[in-house]
Each structure stands twice: as structure tokens, then as C-alpha cells.
Amino acid sequence: MSATSTDGDRAAAVVLVGPSVATSPELPALLERTLARLRAAVPGPVAVLASDASEALTRAAASAGATVIEDPRPPLRNAGSLRAALDGVEGNPIVVVNGDTEIDIDFAAVLAEHRERRGDCTVCIAQRDDLSGLGYVRVGPEGAIESFERPMPHLPVTGWAHAGVMVIDRAAVALLAPGVRASIEEDLLPALVVAG
Amino acid sequence: MAERSTNGTNAAHPRLQALSEPRTLVWRARSPLRISFAGGGSDFPHLFREEPGAVLCTGISLYATASLYAQSDRSTFHAIDRDLRADAGTPEAARLPLHDAAARVMRPAPGYLLETEVPVPPGSGLAASSALLAAMLAALGAARGRVLNPLDLGRLTYFTERQVAGQPGGMQDQFATAVGGICYMEFGPDGVHVSRLDIPDTARADLESRLLLLRQDATTEEAARPENHGPAGGSQSLDYLRALRGLTQQMRSALVDGRVGAFSLLLHEAWEMKRGLGLGAEPAVEAAYEVALERGALGGKQLGGPGGQHLLVLVDPSKRRGVTDVLRTAGWSEVPATLSTSGTQVWNGRGM
Numbered sequence: 001m002s003a004t005s006t007d008g009d010r011a012a013a014v015v016l017v018g019p020s021v022a023t024s025p026e027l028p029a030l031l032e033r034t035l036a037r038l039r040a041a042v043p044g045p046v047a048v049l050a051s052d053a054s055e056a057l058t059r060a061a062a063s064a065g066a067t068v069i070e071d072p073r074p075p076l077r078n079a080g081s082l083r084a085a086l087d088g089v090e091g092n093p094i095v096v097v098n099g100d101t102e103i104d105i106d107f108a109a110v111l112a113e114h115r116e117r118r119g120d121c122t123v124c125i126a127q128r129d130d131l132s133g134l135g136y137v138r139v140g141p142e143g144a145i146e147s148f149e150r151p152m153p154h155l156p157v158t159g160w161a162h163a164g165v166m167v168i169d170r171a172a173v174a175l176l177a178p179g180v181r182a183s184i185e186e187d188l189l190p191a192l193v194v195a196g
Numbered sequence: 197m198a199e200r201s202t203n204g205t206n207a208a209h210p211r212l213q214a215l216s217e218p219r220t221l222v223w224r225a226r227s228p229l230r231i232s233f234a235g236g237g238s239d240f241p242h243l244f245r246e247e248p249g250a251v252l253c254t255g256i257s258l259y260a261t262a263s264l265y266a267q268s269d270r271s272t273f274h275a276i277d278r279d280l281r282a283d284a285g286t287p288e289a290a291r292l293p294l295h296d297a298a299a300r301v302m303r304p305a306p307g308y309l310l311e312t313e314v315p316v317p318p319g320s321g322l323a324a325s326s327a328l329l330a331a332m333l334a335a336l337g338a339a340r341g342r343v344l345n346p347l348d349l350g351r352l353t354y355f356t357e358r359q360v361a362g363q364p365g366g367m368q369d370q371f372a373t374a375v376g377g378i379c380y381m382e383f384g385p386d387g388v389h390v391s392r393l394d395i396p397d398t399a400r401a402d403l404e405s406r407l408l409l410l411r412q413d414a415t416t417e418e419a420a421r422p423e424n425h426g427p428a429g430g431s432q433s434l435d436y437l438r439a440l441r442g443l444t445q446q447m448r449s450a451l452v453d454g455r456v457g458a459f460s461l462l463l464h465e466a467w468e469m470k471r472g473l474g475l476g477a478e479p480a481v482e483a484a485y486e487v488a489l490e491r492g493a494l495g496g497k498q499l500g501g502p503g504g505q506h507l508l509v510l511v512d513p514s515k516r517r518g519v520t521d522v523l524r525t526a527g528w529s530e531v532p533a534t535l536s537t538s539g540t541q542v543w544n545g546r547g548m
Contacts, residue, residue, distance in 0.1 A: 194351065195301050195352060
């Protein structure tokens with residue numbers, strides 16, 4: 001599958017802060033750490049896409065030089081929101097980080113890996129001892145993702161899960177029609193895997 | 197009469213000419229249209245995340261077809277039934293939004309003609325759009341060496357139709373056409389579960405013998421159909437959906453047990469339930485259904501909701517003629533259709 005980004009394109013970054021994360025008291029400090037790491041790794045603009053732009057969130061973003069984009073109303077889920085924010089985020093590809101992710105990943109390395117593999121999307125996955133309530137990622141040889149599975153009783157208790165960090169080409173996000181409700185994990189990524 | 201050539205073949209014969217056409221058929225796919233028996237409306241994500249839904253439907257012997265040809269100079273869409281052509285990746289491709297969406301998702305190599313044919317007009321209530329899209333995705337996928345299993349094709353068709361092309365609607369149609377046969381689907385927060393029902397052969401034959409599909413003859417101008425956003429939320433809608441799910445489950449059990457008569461009566465019960473909630477069919481359809489009941493039909497359904505052009509009636513074969521003769525005078529035509537057992541099929545055209 002051919003890539004749409006080139007080495008000359010400046011990558012951008014977006015941190016997704018959903019409703020359950022926005023009200024967490026740990027968020028501002030976590031957000032500051034994440035934004036600082038992204039600033040060091042990503043050459044282009046950094047934005048926070050938030051369901052609720054609280055004062056604390058806005059301060060944390062501003063201190064890191066990141067813009068804040070509020071989710072549209074009614075909510076469009078994370079892929080729909082990302083699609084809506086696309087015009088306000090210049091750069092390609094886009095490093096997308098879940099706001100509650102604390103995983104220790106080298107963003108610059110992930111970005112480099114994405115460019116080298118020339119795919120639509122590179123997803124960071126992590127081994128989990130307990131997949132309860134989480135989607136399960138099936139991985140094939142050479143690290144290609146074969147499927148995203150919803151949390152279901154018959155699936156393995158331990159295995160690979162989305163680690164909350166990915167790099168995605170703008171064109172893949174732009175597949176979505178403006179204003180549609182869509183989830184990155186439930187809709188966009190599984191479709192990209194199936195379509196190949 | 198064409199002259200014979202010296203080698204004894206009739207090279208000018210139209211049939212042989214067709215085989216030597218310059219364009220090369222690479223892949224062809226067909227997907228069945230579907231009749232939804234019960235549960236429509238409960239397959240909308242904004243609803244089934246709150247209240248689980250269930251749908252019972254079947255593929256029928258009407259198919260959308262997609263043919264993928266290799267051509268050297270350009271990439272083109274052609275919808276035969278609508279007499280519309282457009283070059284891929286240009287502004288005019290917006291005239292064929294499903295073709296455009298399919299190509300954007302599957303990204304075929306340049307230099308192709310994607311030609312399609314659908315046997316019913318838009319707004320038929322037979323999920324023709326989803327069937328068309330599934331056929332296109334299957335053909336385009338095959339060209340890239342991707343064999344999509346029915347569930348993956350159903351999911352991809354949903355993604356492409358609802359989230360790429362942005363056309364509102366539920367989730368049953370895409371799985372119905374991909375999987376085929378008589379399907380029972382459950383929708384809930386953990387996703388979609390689709391099962392093909394294994395009903396007794398005699399029950400299948402019985403159901404098929406009673407199945408009467410009718411189409412309203414075209415009027416001078418077709419009214420624009422409202423966009424299908426499904427029922428609004430709220431407690432009344434959820435109560436209705438809960439009752440509908442119960443009825444759908446009963447219908448499923450009746451079919452699996454081979455009780456086609458009971459199934460027919462439950463179909464009528466669903467009609468009455470919708471009517472009682474102010475969700476009844478349009479006057480012309482209600483009138484036609486009443487006529488069918490008076491002449492011995494046991495149950496029926498308007499297909500596709502408000503504005504749908506088709507009426508399904510289940511009637512004993514001995515009374516069928518009585519129903520069709522009267523309704524013909526009221527502007528209804530019978531659409532020959534049987535139950536289809538296959539979902540989307542794709543095959544290589546190079547062997548022709």
C-alpha cells in the first residue's frame with residue numbers, strides 16, 4: 001500500500017483528550033509531559049483535541065506551545081473529531097496520542113518507522129496481562145496488524161492491545177466524510193486493515 | 197447474413213465480436229439485494245449502544261453487479277442503470293458517490309473501468325446501495341489480491357457507505373448483502389453478531405412459495421426520500437425498539453422451527469405494532485396491504501420505510517393470483533424474486 005507522506009512533509013501531532021480523561025486531576029501534569037516529549041520529537045505543529053477545554057488543560061497546552069481545538073458538538077467520537085480538526089492541523093503524517101497514555105515510547109522513532117514502512121498508519125501496541133474491556137490486536141508476521149478485535153469473552157485474556165500512540169497519514173483520516181461519527185479503534189483502523 | 201471466412205469461423209458474428217472487445221474483464225462481483233423482515237431501525241449505532249437491537253432479513257434473487265475492466269488510458273466509473281459516467285479522482289466523480297468512495301478506500305491501480313448495474317431504482321427499500329457498494333469493494337479488493345471474508349466485507353461496506361460516503365443509515369444492509377441467506381443479526385455495545393439461519397429445507401420452500409414482492413409503478417416524479425437517520429432516541433423509542441427486538445426474536449424462532457404460518461402472522465403483528473405507534477406505512481401502501489389481507493394474505497411489510505417502493509406480502513400460493521390481479525389495477529406490479537442463499541460473490545473474468 002503506497003504511502004502519501006514524503007520525507008519533505010513536516011509531521012504534526014495531536015493529543016486526544018476525551019471526556020473521561022478531561023476531568024482527571026492527573027491530566028494537566030500528564031499532558032505537560034506528553035506535549036514536551038512530542039515537541040522534542042515532532043517538527044511540526046502540536047495540538048490538543050479536547051472534549052472539554054478546561055482552564056487547567058488550556059494552561060498546560062499553552063505552556064508547551066500547543067494549540068487547543070475543542071471537539072465539535074454533537075460529539076463525533078475520536079476519529080470524527082480528528083477529521084473535523086484536520087483543517088486546523090497542518091502537517092503530515094500526524095502523530096496521534098491518547099491523552100491518558102503514559103507508555104514510554106520514542107515518538108521520533110515511531111515517526112521514522114512509519115516513514116520507512118510507507119504505510120497509511122503505524123500503531124503502537126503493548127502486551128497486556130489483562131485485556132478485560134480492551135480491544136485485542138492480532139499481529140501477523142513482520143509486525144503487520146491483521147485485525148482489531150472488540151473486547152469479547154472468548155478472546156485471550158493476555159495479548160496485544162493498542163498502546164494509545166499511532167502515526168497516521170492525513171489522507172487516511174480524510175477518507176472520513178466531514179461530520180460523521182467514527183472511532184479510530186472501532187471503525188477507521190479496522191477498515192484500513194481490511195482494505196489493505 | 198454474415199459471410200464465412202476461409203477458416204470456417206464466423207468472425208463477424210455478434211457473439212464472437214463481443215469476445216474480442218478491446219476492454220478486458222478482470223473481475224466481476226455480484227451482491228444480493230435484501231428484504232428486511234423485522235428489526236429495521238434497531239441497527240443504528242446511536243440507538244443500539246443504549247438498547248441492543250436485532251434484525252431478521254434475507255437476500256433475494258436480485259443482484260447488484262460490479263465489473264472491473266482493465267483499460268490503459270484512464271480510470272472511469274460507469275453506472276449502466278443510471279446512464280452515468282465519470283472519471284475517477286475528478287470533481288465529476290461526485291455524481292457517483294458510492295463508486296468514488298469505493299475507489300478511495302480500495303485504491304485500485306490506475307487504468308480501469310468500474311462498471312455497475314443495479315436492477316432497481318434508488319430508494320427501493322431493498323438495500324440496493326449497500327449491495328452495489330459491496331460488489332464494487334469485492335471486485336476492487338480481488339484486483340488487489342485481497343479476498344474479503346463476508347464479515348470483513350460487511351464491515352468495510354458499512355465503513356465506506358456510512359463513514360466515507362457519509363450516507364446515513366443503519367448497519368444491517370451491508371452485512372445482509374455480504375453474508376447472504378436468511379440472516380439474524382444482533383447489535384449491541386460490543387458490536388455486530390451475524391448468523392445465517394439454518395432453517396429446514398421444507399420451511400424455506402414454504403416461505404418462498406408464499407413470498408410476494410410488489411412494486412409501486414413509477415409516478416411522473418419520484419418524491420425525494422427523507423434521509424434515513426433512524427428513530428430518534430428517548431424512552432418511547434427505546435420501548436418500541438425493545439418490543440421490536442422481542443418480536444424479531446420470535447420470528448427467528450418460528451423460522452428455525454419451520455413454522456412459516458406463525459412467522460407470517462408475526463410479520464402482520466409487527467405491521468400492527470408500527471401502525472399503533474404512528475409509524476405506519478403511507479396511505480397507498482396501507483390500502484394495498486388491506487386489499488392483500490382481504491384476499492388471504494397473512495402478513496406483510498413495507499420495505500424501506502417511508503417512501504419505500506416495495507411491499508412484501510406473505511400469502512398462500514392458492515390465493516396469490518387473487519392478490520396480484522387486484523393490486524395490478526391499483527398500480528402494483530409483481531417483482532419475481534426468490535430467496536438467495538449466497539452472499540457477495542466475486543470471480544475472475546479472464547477465463548471468458
